[in-house]
Amino acid sequence: MSATAATLTAPSKFSFKEWIFTTDHKRVAILYIIGSFAAFFVAGLMAMLMRTELLSVGPTVTANPSTYNTWLYFHGAAMILGYQIPALTGFFANYYVPLMIGAKDVAFPRVNALSVWLYWMGIVLALLTFVVPDPPDIMWTGYPPYSIITPGNTALYTFTVLLMGFSSIAGGVNFLTTIIRMRAPGMTWNKLNIFIWCTMGAFAMQLIFVPFLGTAVTMLSFDKYLGTHFFDANAGGTPLLYENLFWFYSHPAVYVILLPGVGIIYEIVATFSRNRVFNYKGVVYGGIWGTVLLSGIVYGHHIYVSAIPNWMAYVMTFTTLLISIPVGLLMLGLLGTLYKGSIAFKTPMLYAAGFLFLFLIGGLTGIPNAMSSIYSHIHGTQWIVGHFHYVMAVSITTAIIGGTYYVWPKMTGKMYNEVLGKLGFFTFFIGVNITFSIMMYMGAAYGLPRRSYDYAQFSEVEGLQQIATVGSYIIFLGALVILISWIHALIWGERAPQNPWGSKSLEWTHAQSPPPPGNYAEPVKVSEDWDPYGYGK
């Protein structure tokens, strides 16, 4: 196998075929990140169109609400399934896991290639939204009966979800095996990087919960195209079955996205503070595995006002509030890692600092959503949109972009420009705070509904909507600066040294920038007193 891998990935002239048929985890990772950022960019364009539409009451960009609904469908589905999950469990897991544990590659390199192929097929299917005459208009949640009676193409949604799901399951089996079986000799469990633990937690949840989403969306298409009646109240079915199945996956999916994002932030904070992770075992067994343990009993708050039994509203209020405990431990670990550190504010560290504030706001504004009585007002309003953009969309995007800057010298062998990097961060940070705080305010104070092409009944919020839209343009500008800084680094970047950050983690201390196929010149062994965070010795 190693011979094949070597011939396929030998550093030679650029060959399209070599990239498509690669089994090298680093190239697979790069294929993932290209797809992810492409999805991010297109879904971001949709967001710009929507924000522009909301500039004024009545038609602004389009007079056809269905067009707006299709943008919104694509924005949600592509951001979650096409951008965040693949960037985290596809790109970062692929790039970091074998390097951090001192392995040559993943356990099943061909399965890994299959994962990224399935993912790209999913991207192609998602993009067909803009080609077919009957684009899906069902939102990424796809609630029946609407998704069944709509003339929109629900099958496209079903198959996009299924392909991404298969890709995740294949990735889960691969990475759990890799982490369990392929660690360098001497690397015991309590010497793993926090990111590795986070990846394990995320993939454990994917393996448990993805089948429920797969089941739900498959039943949806059965109902629509094959005449079954799972969700049809006329024939004894109920739409509530779908809502339960859907959120039983889709709430844990938030933690599938959160954990690797937090893991990246831990690596950045430890490296740029040159400090050991505060209370390592508390973070791993309390924070990370506590989140995994609770992930399956939190979903009920999405359906408090969708007629779940009253006792379940009580139970879910309590279990949902409990999630603040492991998440609080994760935050505490990050703050503790700053204590007595030596913090250098390079671009990745700025993103990590930004994360600390954005995630704090996002996490705290989640607490009202746990309380069924409070939720009676804020469900389905812009408050929810603002909240989950803070906690998931924007926080984790700072982790993804910050993490990309962090890994950049290793991955490309080039340094990026700090001025451009910092400029991009501050523009992005200002923009997101304007847009999403105003969204939360409009939701809580006025009850402004989400997923709405127009807001004639709340015309008094027009001014606020305009400020939120200006904020979104600032975000877009920030994203452009970030993109320019990466293109600039690829073309004009200086050669990166092996370990520009002075990190103690294996990928920086032992591998070249960029690492060759097979990663390490000779098999890595770690000593008794080695620690990925062994600073200040």
Add this chain to the structure above:
Amino acid sequence: MGRKSFFIILGILFVLFLQFTATGYAEAPLDIKEGWNELWHELMIDLLIIGIIFAVSTIYLLIKYKRKSPNEEGSAKKLSPLAAFGWVVIPVFVFMADDIYLAAKSFELWGHYRNVPANALVINVEGYMWGWDVKYPERITTTNELRVPAGRPVKVRLTSRDVVHSFFIPDYRVKWDTVKGRENYIWFYPKKVGEHVMTCTEFCGVLHHAMHGKVIVMPENEFNQWVEANKPKEGGAI
């Protein structure tokens, strides 16, 4: 931190924790709108305190431990097993105490949300793509217009003709989905004469954005006159 002081702090937190769980339920029926506003206010203060503690610590740590020379490294020591245990158990108790406190508060208000006062006026609302049919006991039907008398609690029985909608009156802080094949309910207490928005908050298709109407709170005598004037004649068709 000594072992003894550690257990004293633990003991104090445990007593606080029991204190919070003992929060009782109020007996008198309550106007849920006011209850919501009060709890929201309290909640925002709670979140603001936690938020400020975290934000100020973050800013302090970021400034205080800025790197001074290029080769400097952090100097945090590994925690002792007891300290590591304490840094998990104490935060868990603090977060849990707050969680239980908020849960108790939420349960109390939720009880009021789900228990309709006995004297409530019952009105049926059916959601459809894209509007609301309002049906009164006197066999009056209106569309996108919910007329109620001031000074009497109103129970709204919610059904759907087609897809899932969500019936929402922001000013009264009440909302519930309408689901085909099920009957759900909400109640609210209109005290003053006036007009309020009612709107759909569950995506339901092309004209979801246009699915809204008005709640019109009228003086009781005017409401009764309106009912009399619009009631179908005896023996007339439904």
